[in-house]
Amino acid sequence: xxxxxxxxxxxxxxxxxxxxxxxxxxxxxxxxxxxxxxxxxxxxxxxxxxxxxxxxxxxxxxxxxxxxxxxxxxxxxxxxxxxxxxxxxxxxxxxxxxxxxxxxxxxxxxxxxxxxxxxxxxxxxxxxxxxxxxxxxxxxxxxxxxxxxxxxxxxxxxxxxxxxxxxxxxxxxxxxxxxxxxxxxxxxxxxxxxxxxxxxxxxxxxxxxxxxxxxxxxxxxxxxxxxxxxxxxxxxxxxxxxxxxxxxxxxxxxxxxxxxxxxxxxxxxxxxxxxxxxxxxxxxxxxxxxxxxxxxxxxxxxxxxxxxxxxxxxxxxxxxxxxxxxxxxxxxxxxxxx
Numbered sequence: 222x223x224x225x226x227x228x229x230x231x232x233x234x235x236x237x238x239x240x241x242x243x244x245x246x247x248x249x250x251x252x253x254x255x256x257x258x259x260x261x262x263x264x265x266x267x268x269x270x271x272x273x274x275x276x277x278x279x280x281x282x283x284x285x286x287x288x289x290x291x292x293x294x295x296x297x298x299x300x301x302x303x304x305x306x307x308x309x310x311x312x313x314x315x316x317x318x319x320x321x322x323x324x325x326x327x328x329x330x331x332x333x334x335x336x337x338x339x340x341x342x343x344x345x346x347x348x349x350x351x352x353x354x355x356x357x358x359x360x361x362x363x364x365x366x367x368x369x370x371x372x373x374x375x376x377x378x379x380x381x382x383x384x385x386x387x388x389x390x391x392x393x394x395x396x397x398x399x400x401x402x403x404x405x406x407x408x409x410x411x412x413x414x415x416x417x418x419x420x421x422x423x424x425x426x427x428x429x430x431x432x433x434x435x436x437x438x439x440x441x442x443x444x445x446x447x448x449x450x451x452x453x454x455x456x457x458x459x460x461x462x463x464x465x466x467x468x469x470x471x472x473x474x475x476x477x478x479x480x481x482x483x484x485x486x487x488x489x490x491x492x493x494x495x496x497x498x499x500x501x502x503x504x505x506x507x508x509x510x511x512x513x514x515x516x517x518x519x520x521x522x523x524x525x526x527x528x529x530x531x532x533x534x535x536x537x538x539x540x541x542x543x544x545x546x547x548x549x550x551x552x553x554x555x556x557x558x559x
Contacts, residue, residue, distance in 0.1 A: 253288055256479060258471075258487075261294040261306050262319040263423055265447040269501035270319050270374060270467060271295045277494040285486055301424030304403055307470060311367050316475045321376060322466040323404035328366045331359055333542060334550045336406040338462050338535040342558045344375070344503065347464045350557035355550065369473040371491035375502040376441040376465035382454040383437035387521040389458070391415050391534045400426060400435040406542055410462065411439075413537045427453060441465050443502065446509035451516040458521045462531065469494065 258281070264270045271293070278291035294315075300306040303320030304327060310318050311328075325332040334340075334355075341347040350356055351373040360370035381388050383397060391414040399416035401407040402423075411418035416437065421429060429435050430453040438454065439462070445451060469491050476484060514520055523531075543551050 253286075255288055255290050256475075256483065257290045257292065258317055258475075259292045259294065259315040260317040260319065261299040261309070261315050263295075263297045263300075263303060263306070264319075264444070265296045267447040268443050269498050269505050270376075272501055273374075273494050273498035274319065276497060277490055280490045280493065281486065284490070285483060289483060289486070297424040302403065302422040307368070310470055310472050313367075313472050313474060315472075317469070317471045319374060319467055319469055321402065322373070322468055323402040323407055325363075325468070326404045326406070328368070329359070329362055330545055331362065331547060331550060333404065333406045334546050334554050335466055336402075336404055336463060337542070337546075337551065337554075338406075338410045338538055339532050340554055341464045344377075344464070344499075346557040347375075347466065348499075350554045351466055353557070355553045355557075363470070364473050367473050369471045369476050371469040371471060371488060372495040374467035374469060374495055375499045376467055377443060377502050377506050378461040379439045379441055379463050379465050380445075381437065381439045381458045381460045381462070382445065382450065382456060382518075384453075384455045385436065387456050387458060387519065388437075388460070389521065389523070389527050390530050394437070397436045398434070399437045399439075400429065401439070406538060407463070409538050409541060410535055413534050414531065415534075426450075430454065441502075442506045442509050442513070445518075446505075446512055451513050451518045454518070456519050456521060457513065458523065460523060460528070460531065462535075 260274060262270060262274070274293055274295075278293060281289045281291050299315065300309060302324070303318070304324040306315070306318040307320055307324060307328070309315045322332060323336050326336065335351075341350070356373060363370045385397065386393070388394060394411065395415035397416050399411045399418040400421045401411055401418050403420040408418050408420055421435065426435070426438065427448060427450065430438065430450070438450065439460070440450065445454070445457065471487070476487070479487065510520070
């Protein structure tokens with residue numbers, strides 16, 4: 222049913238003029254052009270990204286005096302994966318998306334630097350790298366792909382879950398069918414832990430777990446709760462193996478077609494979106510973890526010694542991917558921990 226609704230919505234967008242910036246003209250105290258900004262993303266209406274996007278929409282519409290109209294499509298209404306949504310923005314079928322950062326590896330391998338396991342010690346180190354020279358330089362590179370990265374948001378640190386029992390060492394993952402993000406670093410990370418790891422679209426993951434196509438998964442706390450994965454996953458291990466950023470992506474041609482004052486407004490409100498969304502994300506991590514416990518999910522904390530075993534296994538991922546990512550980029554990211 223969800224897939225059928227998505228197809229119907231995409232068909233409607235095609236009929237109403239996909240593939241080019243959506244504009245209309247209305248009259249008030251004179252003619253004014255209205256630019257429509259359609260934003261599609263996978264997360265539900267409960268999650269911090271959507272809550273901040275609602276405020277982003279209201280600010281843009283109000284402060285543009287109606288010259289910007291924003292349409293929100295949460296919960297994977299239009300696209301079942303972040304990669305599909307990114308491609309839609311790239312082609313101009315929609316104007317904006319807020320995906321996880323990991324699928325951008327398909328467009329630019331340098332973005333895989335942020336997917337390396339145990340790269341950042343905490344949120345503040347991640348912000349320092351993403352909002353600093355490293356992150357901003359990578360945002361500029363997206364313009365080669367007809368994309369403009371405005372700001373980085375947050376999903377938070379990702380954690381492992383399964384139905385077999387608590388995961389306390391890489392040995393506990395051996396042979397387990399493990400779903401990963403559509404990103405080679407993510408897949409290789411769990412392969413290095415011994416899992417039978419493969420990528421799979423997020424929009425169909427609940428059903429895949431329900432049908433035992435996969436035994437295990439990993440995600441931020443907020444997605445476990447808002448997508449009800451606690452119904453199909455019993456054991457949650459607080460591994461924090463990677464910090465998961467998101468990104469506010471807009472079609473570059475659409476952005477450049479806006480009058481300069483509207484470009485400045487979109488950029489300014491995007492920064493406010495980032496700050497609000499990160500605060501909400503951290504608050505939800507605490508709140509939703511308690512709700513996961515109340516739902517019956519068993520939460521397992523790793524000791525320092527247990528976490529070190531995963532770090533040791535993950536060294537193979539660095540050996541494989543650092544040469545293609547660039548050692549200089551990896552070192553810049555690691556410096557953010559200082």
